[in-house]
Amino acid sequence: MNDPSRLALIRLLQLASPALPVGAYTYSQGLEWAVESGRIRDEASAGRWIGDLMAFAIGRFEAPLVALLMHRWVEDEVVEIKRLNGDFLASRESAELRAETVQMGFSLNRLLADLADPALATVRERLADMPEIAFPTAWSGIAAAWKIAPGDAVAAYxxxxxxxxxxxALKAVPLGQAAGQRLLAELGRQVPAIAETALALPENQWSNLTPAFALCSARHETQYSRLFRS
Incomplete structure (x- = not known):
């Protein structure tokens, strides 16, 4: 007998995979400038930068947005989905960050057609009415259509x-593979608590106020030598 929860897990792994063809690996979200400016210079400083950004920006704005969007997708509340999509686009602090989410949203929307999964038909239809699609909007729509639990989806996101x-960080600092695994182990330890907070955070308490991150992202736009697009 097929286990629906196991299929949902497999679908979640697919959504969370680096093989998802949206080009995420080409973006550093200002981390490359943080390295250039000396804010990130080793494993410890990379861990602090990434961990703080995950806790105080991604975990308090983007992650709760994904959770709320999933609920809106389940209820097929199109007006609310469009509002949240617009709010996220407006929240991007630099041209690069905005271009990043629009490009990744576009790529994920194109993948919807390539997958030809009947379960995703409504998501494809709703996204077709949006001139610009933020990545979290498309990602949450797929997660909801595949019946992934919001808590699992937010943790994976x-x-x-x-x-x-x-x-x-491995490429820009650079760091070794073992250092990368140590960073992932520590960041992974933090994810459950951040996800739990994100799931319970009311919209009027969302915040992505991280001035250093915004400045690094904006400065990256004129960085002379770059590996990444943001």
Missing amino acids: LWTWAENQVMA
């Missing part, structure tokens, strides 16, 4: 973001 940041 945080993990995927942290993993991509660590991979960027």
Whole structure:
């Protein structure tokens, strides 16, 4: 007998996989400038930067947004989905960050058609009406359509973001593979508590106020030598 919860787990692993063809590996979200400016210079400083950003920005804005969007997708509340999509686009502090989420949202939307999964038909239809799609909007729609539990989805979303940041640090600092695994182990330890907070955080308490992150992202736009697109 097929176990629906096991299939949901497999689908979640697919959504969280680095193989998801959205180009996430090409972005550092300002981390490359943080390295250039000396804010990140070794394993310890990379861990502090990524951990603080996950706790105080991603975990308090993007993660609760994903959770709320999943509920809106389940209820097919199109007006609310569009509002939250617009709010996220407006929240991007630099041109690079905005371009990043729009490009990744576009790529994920294109993947919807390639997958040809009947379960995703409604998501494809709703996204077709949006001129610009933020990545969390498309990602949460797929997660909801695949009947992934919101708590699991938010934890996986945080993990995927942290993993991509660590991979960027490995290249930009640079760090060794063992250092990367130590960072992932510590960041992974933090994910459950951050996810739990995100799931319970009311919208009027969301915040992504991280000035150093915003400045690093903006400065990256004019960085002379770059490996990453943001």
